Amino acid sequence: MDTAETIDNSTFSNSDSDRNTGSMENFIHQDVSLHQATLPRSTEAQNSVTMEETCCINNNSMPNINLDTSFNSEAFEDSDIIDLLLTTGTSLPSPIDPLLEEAMLVEMELMDLALEELSQVQSEEQNPADSDSGLSLDYSQSPASPSGSESSSSSSSSSCSSSLSKDGAVGGYMPEQTKMCQSSFLEAKQFHRLPWLEHIGHDHTYNQPQSQRKSPKDLSDELPKNKVLDHFSSRDEKRASLINIPFSNERIVNLPVDEFNRLLAKYHLNEAQLTLLRDIRRRGKNKMAAQNCRQRKLDVLLGLECSVDSLRRLRAKLVSLHRVFQILRIGQYRSNTSAILFLHHYRISILCLWN
DNA sequence: CTGCAATGTCATCAA
């Protein structure tokens, strides 16, 4: 009994002193030994149980479980790990059960978050088009593809194939608002990779020429022909027809400037006709530009909402991690070894989040 | 008639 008491005192006094002096270095060293200690024991190891440990175990009225600490005596200087190991599989309460209970809860949170992120990454990998879309995470919308002939500003764009405009203009486009958005989200982008922002500002083709667009409500099915014509003919088209301009508005607007000038030269047009043609062209181009501008603004808005969601998720992760480290703080655990157990328990979760 | 959203137009700036 004297021997047992001596062992008990030394063992538990060590744990008390470790409680407040633990460092990460200690964690790491003991981590290794703990890992070894928790491995299934061989017969040879079982035979090497020391007399002192047997006394200790018997003294504590614990189930007679053979323990091998000969390979690393430091691993069992801590009472918590001994208690924990001895009570494994028994109905006796562990001194760190409440902590483990909380640990399980936290881990579930962590794993949920990690799995959520993992599934997002996997879905992005499986569907690169989606990942390339600006609103990949929570929004299926993205800037329209130039090839989507029927897509217009009103249909919130669903494809996301190319970030290049049909005229190839990429570098020049940087309006002030977009510039502001891009700069203000630069930091978040670095953390969260905001793919939606990469499209916005490079796509000049939210809209298509009116002739290629479907009628917003497909009125041709419901209305008589004259009404359909009324609906489709803009004011400029009416003006053009009034002064006998022989080209379609679509042609006027979409021709390259040199071809447009060639066309003007080809016909002998009076000043009023020339002025109207230039106005139609300018208004038509500005109309498309306005549609682009508005759609872009919408996409920026959606992208911002997406960013808010991402940042909320990041915050949840950080809060969870903070809780983990709070639990690990000195004083929360009775010993370093208990903390190591905890770290073991959490290693995968933490690594998942950390990456 | 009113309110509102969508769309068109103008003015202006920058490339």
Added chain:
DNA sequence: CGTTGATGACATTGC
């Protein structure tokens, strides 16, 4: 210097 795109501000349109 003319053309074009972007965009704020205002007007028009349609429901």
